[in-house]
Amino acid sequence: MSSSSDLVSGRVAGPLSSAQPRLDHLGIAVHSLGESIPFYRQLGLQLSGCEEIPHEHVRVAMFQVGESRIELLEPTAADSAVGRFLARRGPGLHHVALRVTGLEALRDRLVKGEVRLVGGKIQKGAGGHRYLFVHPESAGGVLLELVEAK
Amino acid sequence: MSSSSDLVSGRVAGPLSSAQPRLDHLGIAVHSLGESIPFYRQLGLQLSGCEEIPHEHVRVAMFQVGESRIELLEPTAADSAVGRFLARRGPGLHHVALRVTGLEALRDRLVKGEVRLVGGKIQKGAGGHRYLFVHPESAGGVLLELVEAK
Numbered sequence: 001m002s003s004s005s006d007l008v009s010g011r012v013a014g015p016l017s018s019a020q021p022r023l024d025h026l027g028i029a030v031h032s033l034g035e036s037i038p039f040y041r042q043l044g045l046q047l048s049g050c051e052e053i054p055h056e057h058v059r060v061a062m063f064q065v066g067e068s069r070i071e072l073l074e075p076t077a078a079d080s081a082v083g084r085f086l087a088r089r090g091p092g093l094h095h096v097a098l099r100v101t102g103l104e105a106l107r108d109r110l111v112k113g114e115v116r117l118v119g120g121k122i123q124k125g126a127g128g129h130r131y132l133f134v135h136p137e138s139a140g141g142v143l144l145e146l147v148e149a150k
Numbered sequence: 151m152s153s154s155s156d157l158v159s160g161r162v163a164g165p166l167s168s169a170q171p172r173l174d175h176l177g178i179a180v181h182s183l184g185e186s187i188p189f190y191r192q193l194g195l196q197l198s199g200c201e202e203i204p205h206e207h208v209r210v211a212m213f214q215v216g217e218s219r220i221e222l223l224e225p226t227a228a229d230s231a232v233g234r235f236l237a238r239r240g241p242g243l244h245h246v247a248l249r250v251t252g253l254e255a256l257r258d259r260l261v262k263g264e265v266r267l268v269g270g271k272i273q274k275g276a277g278g279h280r281y282l283f284v285h286p287e288s289a290g291g292v293l294l295e296l297v298e299a300k
Contacts, residue, residue, distance in 0.1 A: 019194065020194065020195075020196075020215075020216070021193055021194055021195055021215060021216075022215060022216040023173060023176075023215050023216060023218045023220075026173075026176070026246060028290050028291070028292055029290075029291070030290045030291075036290045038263075039263075039265065039288060039289060039290070042259060042260060042263055042265065043248065043250070043256070043296075044169065044170065044171055044250065044256070045170075045171055046170070065170075065171060065172060065173050065248070066170070066171075066172040066173060066217050066218075067216050067217055067218075068173045068216075068217075068218065070173075072290065089291075090291055091286075091290045091291030091292075092243075092286065092290070092291030092292055093242075093243040093246065093291070093292055096176060096243065098193065098215070100193070100194065106193070106194070109192060110192060113189075113192055115189065115192065136242065138189060139189060140178050140179075140180045140186045140189070140222065140241045140242070141178070141179070141180075141239075141240055141241030141242030141243070142178055142241075142242055142243055146193075
């Protein structure tokens with residue numbers, strides 16, 4: 001069964017080469033969602049939702065941008081990953097997330113290639129998705145999240 | 151006329167809402183393309199080309215990532231935008247580029263909204279594309295390039 005909305009989401013996900021990574025989202029650390037959202041709206045982006053992720057101590061505002069998202073991250077605690085980032089560097093790009101297939105095999109290849117991972121264990125997000133972080137030291141100064149495509 | 155390759159590129163570009171911005175590319179400042187390229191290849195990304203942009207004093211390695219690109223930027227001069235960024239902050243995300251339509255009208259809206267632009271004039275790139283930079287102060291700490299969709 002394939003409804004028209006399936007076709008649309010298939011189009012966005014780019015089914016022709018599902019093995020190729022995609023940009024899943026950019027995480028941008030901000031002091032205040034309320035102060036930051038208007039600018040992104042001015043660019044013509046549509047806010048697709050806001051949610052709080054308690055175990056990561058952030059409130060997130062999500063803008064769908066083509067096949068990717070921009071996520072504004074406001075910390076709910078100073079002593080959290082995003083809170084410490086803000087205190088140290090100020091607002092800015094916090095991480096880049098790539099959507100990949102075969103996360104386990106990819107992790108094994110990276111470990112073999114002496115790539116430094118954060119923790120090294122594949123974690124499970126609130127929505128059931130699986131992810132892993134590559135340390136900025138190994139990724140050209142970028143905190144890189146690898147999210148498994150569903 | 152519409153060939154099958156037109157359909158494919160149409161699919162990737164998301165023709166349903168062409169007025170919506172897309173992520174055009176992420177610019178990542180690195181000390182050395184040669185040392186940085188292998189990691190991005192390990193992730194499964196394919197290098198689509200390298201080029202030198204003399205007037206910006208950078209060498210660029212481009213990876214196509216779905217409808218976006220990751221561009222690694224190696225400065226060819228210490229006293230250049232990317233060279234100074236590297237000296238000040240080390241390797242990392244240098245800018246985010248959004249592909250937009252109606253760049254002139256968008257610039258006027260941003261100026262009216264008291265958004266701080268870099269320079270403020272629309273510039274023309276080597277490939278003939280037109281672009282503008284929003285100052286990080288107005289964009290949540292992110293140097294944001296607005297590129298006009300062709």
